[in-house]
Amino acid sequence: MSSATEVASPESVSPVRAGRWRTRVEEAILPPLIALLIALVAGDILILSFGQSPGSVYRMLLEGTWGNAYGFGQVIFKATTLIFTGLAVSLGLRAGLFNIGAEGQLAAGGFAAALAGLLLPGATPTLIAVPLAVLAAALAGGAVGWVPGVLKARFGAHEVIVTIMLNFIVLALLNYVVAAHLHVSETLHTPEMRAGAVPRFSSFLEAFHGSAANITFLFALVLAGIVAWFLFRTRGGYDLRATGLQPDAAEYGGIRVGGVWIRTLALSGALAGLGGINYVLGYKHYYEEGFGAGAGFLGIAVALVGRNHPVGVVLAALFFATLSQGGLAIHALVPKQMVEVLQGLVILAVAAAVPEVRRVLRMRPGIAAA
């Protein structure tokens, strides 16, 4: 007991605090850097196996993504969906919940947005139609997320299995509805929506011409800010994080953990559902089977590499979007499938590096005692 008061004396607090902060930053940044290095080496091997020079392939990758306005626009477009799904997964992980259902929630959100835009009269003002379509996406994704929350809180069903199974159920259900009732003949998509489209960047800036980047990106950035504020500045966010750190202690501290689980998974589902508006409201203006193209699963990678922090999520989303757009840019030299290998390696390496880096840093003299 007496040692606790000694530690709290003003002289000893600041260096320990500074050391802790440094450790936390290193813990957050080192794993992605290690993963990036591993991916670069693996990438070199793959490129060499195809008889190309790594330097020129990587240069081509950068020129085709951040090097011109169209490529940059496509990176932004792909990153937008990933920010939503990445935020969704990371919000769940902050509460100790693994939401693997982002793929299905994303599809449900996109479908609901398209349906809203289809049902609204064509004359609906944009200022009414867009919020309604956005709300529909959030509600649909949220409903899909709510189910595993209730099953976990009420019956103790593990959310990982339930969300995986729900992905298949939701996608099959949507396929049925679209195929049996809503598709335009000869296609796998719904009719074009009558209201609710949002403008692309190319309508303000000519340079973006041809790219699908749209103002949903700005919405995603604002939402990342809101999620950060919620997590770190509100009571609900505190309850959520406390539940994630130690559910029994949180329960003992007066937090109703079951309620937090249900609310968090519903919110997480709503965030993933909102991702659907990027494609539906901002790009195609209809729902199409498989439009998510794995963005839900990649959201897990984004959350992991972004270390479950909204700022990290945005950066990681840009990184993974650069990789997938970069794959198209280098396809003339190396098959674009190379980036899929790299994505998988990055996830694996980050997952393995996180506990290892923590262990090594905690062994550093002076920190362990703090």
Add this chain to the structure above:
Amino acid sequence: MRFVDFLAQVIRIAIPYLFAAAGGVMAEKAGVVSLALEGFMLSGAFAAVLGSFYSGSPWIGLLCGIVAGLLFGLVHAVASIRYRADQIVVGIAINLLVIGITRFFLRLAFDSSSNSPRVAGFSEPAQGNIFLASLSNPLVWAGLLSVPLLTWVMYRTPFGLRIRAVGEHPEAAETLGIRVPRVRYGAVALSGMLAAMGGVYLALDQHQFTDGMTAGRGFIALAAIIFGRWDPARAGIACLLFAAAETLQIQLQGTQAIPSQFVQMIPYVLTIVALAGVVKRSVPPAALGRSAD
């Protein structure tokens, strides 16, 4: 349709599930979450086609497939046991990685983005009778035997006892002198090989590799494991049940009796119902997902 043909069709569909479910039960009983079954299967399918293509022998293909499953099983084990990475993330990463690797090497080896050329398999469906063709395929027998064999290993051998101990209470197992990481390494490596054999069967049965050909079968196997409450025999029965539903759906196609999407949902809905405990709750091994410290 004759009953024998129906049965043959059910077995044909069930074999990949049986292999993968056997592998999954083994890993999960040892306390390692098994989300990579899909990836193991796909790696087995691709390696089998590579092996069969270059050697002309399906046996070499089978061997290559098993080695691929072993390799990815070891990757899973090293990441989740040695480095204590989150087992769920590792599983998902392996699935994504295998999709990427098979696509990349499909390009490199066969210059195609969709499928490989035709390769030699065990059975020739050209004989016309799928029942007889199945009987002549050694992988069909291996798949059917994998479940009783696994039951025997899990409940009648020291290795099986160790696996169960490690999955239920690693600390107690450690106290008794069992080397927990070593048992888990073995279980996960075997799980990779078993699941990969499901992929080998699939690819050699179709005499080629097509991009993403496992098409979620690893997850159906996972559903069977949970629906079977982590028991090898029950999981095997669940595999047959799911395969029978699929066979019925194929038979009913065109009659518009039930939309095919609803039949596809059956395994997943049943799994959720089983997890929620409507009949009898499905309870996982106690230390599932926990790394030993």
